[in-house]
Amino acid sequence: MSSVNGSFAAAPVPVPSTATSATTSDDAAKPKRGRTSKPKVKTGCNNCKQRRIKCDEKRPSCSNCIRSKKICTGYPPPARSARPFEEIRIAPKPLSAAPATTSTATTTPPPIREPVQLPPRRIVKYQKRLATPPQTPKTPSVPDAPLMLYRPSVNLPIDGSEALYFQLFREHTANELSGFFDSVFWSRTVMQECHSETAIRHAVVALGALYRTLEKSCESPPGSPSADFDPIDNAYQHWEMAVKQYSHACNALVSVNSADTRAHRTRLMASVLLACFDSFIGDHKQAIVQIQNGLGLLEQVRAERRRAFLPKPEEPVEEELIQMFTRLAIQAKSYDMAFHFPQPYVIRLTTPPKADPGSPSSEVASPVSIHQNPIPERFASIKEARLAWDTLCERIFRFTETMFAHAQTGVMGILPEELRQYGSRFKHDIGAWSVAFDHILATRTAPGVSSQEKAAIAVLKMFQIMGQILFLMTFSDSEMQFDSFTAHFKAIVDLALEVVGDEERRAAAKRCPDPRFCRHQDRHERDHFGGGHEYYAARHLKPSFSADLGIVPPLFVVATKCRNSLIRDQAIQLLKSSSRREGMWDSELTARIALWIKDIEEEPDMPTPGQSPVQSQSRPTTSGSMARPSVGSIDFGDRALGPGGNARWDDSRRESQVAAALFVRQQINQPQQPKIIPAEKRVMVRAVEFDLRERYALVQLGTRGLRNGTLDLKTRVTKITW
Incomplete structure (x- = not known):
């Protein structure tokens, strides 16, 4: 008999001797039951593992420790080899008590836990921490310190439970949200606004709680007790706080x-914060709605100023807020161009000819500032280069959007050839930007350049290369034309290697200072970088989120459009190992879509009817290289065979051996060229419907250059889950 939880066995009941003698003969007649074979369990708390007893692994303390009145010191994290690589997830919402493999894992309420009694010393320490207002963070002294955060006073109208998350946002989250680039918006403007605007303050606390949720969700296992266990410091508690504060902000x-002149500015700033929150949790549709609302409000305020006939066409809000909306619009537009969302989740930078009044994007116009400077001969700083690229990228998006609205081709993502001359100026501007940026690109490895600035330079160059490829391919209806950009694809991967490699080295030095005791080296993954680049597997990087774009969109372009197998594999490996979400761009989703496209395009050719598999393999490759000879493809010619049918076999065998030796010698002297994927096997993404919170994606592939409504014989549809 066992207890309710099956952890305790009932004590044996004394049996009289008469009863024992009466049952001895019956017991002897029964065959002894063998020991049940069960897999060996190596998990359990540290105390149970030392005592070599079975642990029920209850939280916060196992039953054995409670019964023996011992302090449960926690559970050791499992080996990295025991956690498949694909299990690294970015969605910050923690799993509840239901198993992770069930569909109700994200909807089941948290389990009811008994209250945990803290020692008196811990209670006093915890109460003191809640009563203490957030302190001003110290100025970092390391050379890689980010832009100094604004220091608000301690008299903010904020309670003790919110103060911890506000401090976390101020010290850590603001820098993470800015991504690879310094941002005055996150480090100063938002913090200042928290003093006077309740909605901004609640949104800031929500983002701080969301980051704490991500940190606790990445623990192994989440919520594992330790020597300084805190009953409120668990992922689900932080998640509840984040959702609560998000609701308060709304x-x-x-x-x-609405009559206050500051109301528009507050709503615009709140739209940015709430869009980041929605992107963080994986609700890209709501994030797009937030961006649409902000862009619509910005255009409305601009129209009011135009109607007021002011002497100077000044912007209604500061330039940095305009820049934030420009980048959010570029982000959402690039997301739509990659995955082709349906209405109304489409960002429009220009008013369509026939606007749908029911669409939230009908009144949206360009967010770019009215003050636009021409591209200089040399950029003075990385900030100036970034602003110039944002402006140029937004202009290109508006051009293509306008041309697609008036073009009658009906082909997805392809402009008519006669419009090429209208877009020729953008080709010149992209080249001019690259020339003006070259001297900054060359200084990224110079002494004194911080790691953040080095990464920002590399990422910005990746943007430029990606933009050049995609804009030039806007006028091409053939996937074969992407092969002319192989060198560009290689440059993107090389720059991404620098960024991920530097991040991995810093994370390894922080998490595992002594490599001899590192627990992150057991993941067996195929290395696509030729060896010697173990840090590119990014074993020490934790899942991360930033509000700004980084390496994910350019690597996705390489992974889906580059048909050089090695370069494509490298891009996919970087996406898989990075474990990051940049705005609405998720590295796990993009890696899985790219893997499916790669499998389709590189699947082996099936033999034609009446042709043996050996004959199919012996055909010349599409690259024109010599096929490897095999026994099944030896040609005996018209020579008559001798007795037994093998008189000429020795001669033929020697000829085949000579041919094989010549083939090997040719491969050593001149390596085989990469196999070219023919046009009939190449596909493009036609539509993707997905939910990052539920972790699934419905992906549809098809033919490039096909008119809408035409039967597509290469249509492939699949559901990807992770």
Whole structure:
């Protein structure tokens, strides 16, 4: 008999001797039951593992430790080899008590836990921490310190439970949200606004709680007790706080006085923060709606200023807020161009000829500032180069959007050839930007350049290369034309290697200072970089989120459009190992889509009817290289065979051996060229419907250059889950 939880066995009941003698003969007649064969379990808390007893692995303390009145010191993390690489997930919402493999894992309420009694010393320490207001962070002294954060006063109208998340946002989250580039918006403007605007303050606390959720969700296992266990420091508690504060921010926006001149600025800033929150949790549709609302409000405020006939066409809000909306619009537009969302989740930078009044994007116009400077001969700083690229990229998007609206081709993502001359100026501007940026690109490895600045330079160059490829291919209806950009694809991968490699080395030095005791070296993955680049597997990097774009979109372009197998594999490996979400771009989703496209395009050719598999393999390759000779393809010619049918076999065998030796010698002297994927096997993404919270994607592939409504014989549809 066992207890309710099956952990305790009932004590044996004394049996009288008479009863024992009466049952001895019956017991002897029964065959002894063999020991049940069960797999050996190596998990359990540290105490149970030392005592070599079975642990029920209850949290916060196992039953054995409670019964023996011992302090449960926690559970050791499993080996990295025991956790498949694909299990690294970015979605910050923690799993509840239900198993992770069930569909209700994200909807089941958290289990009811008994209250945990803290020692009196811990209670006093915890109460003191809640009563203490957030302190001003110290200025970092390391050379790679980010832009100094704004230091708000300690008299913010904020309670103790919110103060911890506000401090986390101020010290850590603001820098993470800015990505690879310094941002005055995150480090100063948002912090200042928290003093006077309740909606902004709640949104900041929500993002701080969301980052804490991500940190606790990445533990192994999540919520594992330790020597300084805190009953409120678990992923689900942080998640509840994040959702609660998000709701408070939305309610506070409703109560904002619309007659106040500051109301528009508050709503615009809140749209940015809430869009980041929605992107963080994987709700890209709601994030797009937030961006649409912000762009619509920005255009409305601009129209009001134009109607006021002001002497100077000044912007209604500061330039940095305009820049944030420009980047959010570029981000959402690139997301739509890659995955082809349906209405109304489409960002429009220009008013369509026939606007749908029911679409939230009908009144949206360009967010770019009215003050645009020409591209100089040399950029003075990385900030100037970034602003110039954002402006140029937004202009290109508006051009293509306008041309697609008036073009009658009906072909997805392809402009008519006669419009090429209208877009020739953008080709010149992209080249001019690259020339002006070359001297900054060359200085990224110079002494004194911080790691953040080095990464920002590399990422910005990746943007430029990606933009050049995609814009030039806007006028091409053949996937074969992407082969002319192989060198560009290689440059993107090389730059991404620098970024991920530097991040991995810093993370390894922080998490595992002594490599001899590193627990992150057991993951067996295929290395696509030729050996000697173990840090590119990014074993020490934790899942991360930034509000700005980085390496994911350029690597996705390489992984889906580059048909050089080695370069494509490298891009996919970097996406898989990076484990990051940049705005709405998720590295796990893009890696899995690219893997499926690669499998389709590189699947082996099936033999034609009446042809043996050996004959199919002996055909010349599409690259024109010599096929490897095999026994099944030896040609005996018209020579008559001798007795037994093998008189000429020795001669033929010697000829085949000579041919094989010549083939090997040719391969050593001149390596085989990469196999060219024919046009009939190449596909493109036609549509993707996905949910990052539920971790699935419905992907549809098809033919490039096919008119809408035409039967597509290369249509492939699949559901990807992770």
